[in-house]
Amino acid sequence: MSASDVPSAGATGTRQAGRLRLDLLGIYLNDHLAGATVGTNRARYVARASRGTPIGEALEPIAREIAQDRRSLLDIMARLGVPVRQYKVWAGRVTELAGRLKSNGRLVRRSPLTTVVELEFLRLGVEGKAAGWRTLRPLAETDGRLDPRQLDRLLERAERQLRTLEELRFRRSQEVFRGLE
Numbered sequence: 001m002s003a004s005d006v007p008s009a010g011a012t013g014t015r016q017a018g019r020l021r022l023d024l025l026g027i028y029l030n031d032h033l034a035g036a037t038v039g040t041n042r043a044r045y046v047a048r049a050s051r052g053t054p055i056g057e058a059l060e061p062i063a064r065e066i067a068q069d070r071r072s073l074l075d076i077m078a079r080l081g082v083p084v085r086q087y088k089v090w091a092g093r094v095t096e097l098a099g100r101l102k103s104n105g106r107l108v109r110r111s112p113l114t115t116v117v118e119l120e121f122l123r124l125g126v127e128g129k130a131a132g133w134r135t136l137r138p139l140a141e142t143d144g145r146l147d148p149r150q151l152d153r154l155l156e157r158a159e160r161q162l163r164t165l166e167e168l169r170f171r172r173s174q175e176v177f178r179g180l181e
Contacts (some may be wrong), residue, residue, distance in 0.1 A: 046122065047060045072150070127162060130155060130159065
C-alpha cells in the first residue's frame with residue numbers, strides 16, 4: 001500500500017469533525033513508541049554487527065532513518081499533547097535486549113541464520129510503523145496538529161525501507177539456506 005492508497009477521512013463516509021480520542025490515541029502512540037524503541041535499538045545493533053558487509057552498508061542509513069522516524073513519532077505525540085509513558089519505553093528497551101538472547105544454533109558467535117531472523121524482525125517492525133502512519137494519515141484531514149505531508153513522507157520512507165529490507169532478507173536467506181556464504 002502506498003501513501004496514495006491511504007483512505008482519506010472522507011473516503012469511507014466516516015469523516016468526523018469531532019475531537020480525537022486522545023486517551024485511546026495516547027495508548028496507541030505509546031505502544032508504537034515502545035515498538036519504535038525496539039526497532040531503533042535493533043536496527044543499530046544489526047547494522048553494527050554487519051559493518052563491513054553489503055548488508056551493513058545497506059542497513060546503516062536505514063538504522064539512521066528508523067531513529068529519525070522514532071523522533072518524528074515523539075514530535076507528533078508532543079504536538080497532540082500525548083505524554084510519553086516511560087515504562088513503555090523501558091519495556092521496549094528490555095524487550096530488545098532480551099531478543100538478543102535467543103538461540104541461533106551457536107553459543108559464542110553469530111550464526112548465519114541470525115542475520116536472516118534479524119532482517120525479518122526489522123521488516124516486521126517497519127511494517128508496524130507504516131501501519132501507524134497509515135492510521136494517522138486520515139486523522140490529519142480533520143486535526144491540524146497532524147501534518148499530512150509529513151505523514152505521507154514518513155509512509156513513503158517506510159515503504160522504501162520495506163523494499164530494501166525484503167531484498168536483503170531474501171538474498172541473505174538464499175545464501176544461508178543454499179550454503180553460498
